[in-house]
Amino acid sequence: MTMDIRRGVAAGVPYAAIGSGPPVLVSAGLWPTTGVGSEAMVSGAIGPLKTLAGERTLVVVNRRGGMPADLGMRGIAAEYAELIREEFGGRADVLGTSTGGSIVQQLAVDHPDAVRRLVLISTACRLGPETKHYQAQTGRLLRRGRTRAAMGVAIMEFMPRGLGPLGRATGWITARRLVPDDDAAADLATTLEAEDRFDLARLAPPISVPTLVVGGGKDKFYDRALFEETAALIPGARLLIVAGKGHIAVTNSAAAQTAIADFLRGE
Known part of the structure; x- marks a missing residue:
């Protein structure tokens, strides 16, 4: 994928946009620093969406700097929702990986109007x-x-x-x-x-948007039971476990990428 990156800030949140078409907000996994200045981070974040290149605007977000210590998942998610409203027409497909997946679960609970479809990859309802x-x-x-x-x-x-x-x-x-x-x-x-405090099972109402949960069968941080519980907590959620893949490797698997693309296309 050609990395022609357009960077901006909306609702105080830095983002990096690649491509054109309807937006997919991509909430990156845990990175040691904030913002989207690292091309390695941006490239890794959009890895699960390679088969959508040329069809969508991929909008990578990462935590902003200077967060209050008590901001919490609810506060981070609120900023992401405001970014979608300010910059991307008020509603977007959303994908979150690992820690980014915890953030977008909160986003879908608190701001379902901002989320069209939700993909959770290498993440679960709580930490193991x-x-x-x-x-x-x-x-x-x-x-x-x-x-x-x-x-x-x-x-x-x-x-x-x-x-x-x-x-x-x-x-x-x-x-x-x-x-x-x-x-x-x-x-x-x-x-x-x-993220330590986050637990989808304690949030209400449940996530109501169409959701796909993707996990690796050899994920070191989330076992199969946690992926299954996550899908069970979301009415109508689809679950894909990719055998033999770990926490990071699953994001680059052809099976996961195909399933994600089909889901976001509404198939």
Whole structure:
């Protein structure tokens, strides 16, 4: 996909738009910094939508900088809804990956008028217990100013089992490149804390828009039971589990991309 990126800001939220046609708002997965300045982040966020290239305007959003510590998922989602209203005609298809998926679940609950169809990929109704533990630990360390230790925990979580010490060392070495200053650390902590508190089962009313849930059969952070529970909490939701794919690999699988494109086309 050609990366001809148009950047803008609406409702205080930075976005990066690619292509033309009806909009798909893409809520990116957890990234160590805010905004959409990273082409790697933008490219990764639109990966599940490659088969829609040339048909849609793909609008990538990421958390803004300077978020109040108590903003929470509801506040982040409200800003995304206002962006859709201000910049993209008031309604859009929406896709969220991982942490971005938690945000758009809140968006669909609070602002169903802004969401036409919803795709949730590598995300679920709540964090799994192990992931919740490590995210909470990372957030606490960031709040204490221990950025190197925080990034060690965060990267260790992504490493295959048995390579935890390598992950900690990598996080320690690269911490200031990933999280360059105290403001970035505070914004990341705010996001982690918001996701730790998020639980779709406690929200009302339930998501009412057509929804597709896509998960990998080998996702390290969300097991099959969580994907199934998520789909069960959303009336009429479709569920696709892609066997053999992990948290990130599933976003690039042909099966997932085809299912997402068909769903967003209304097929």
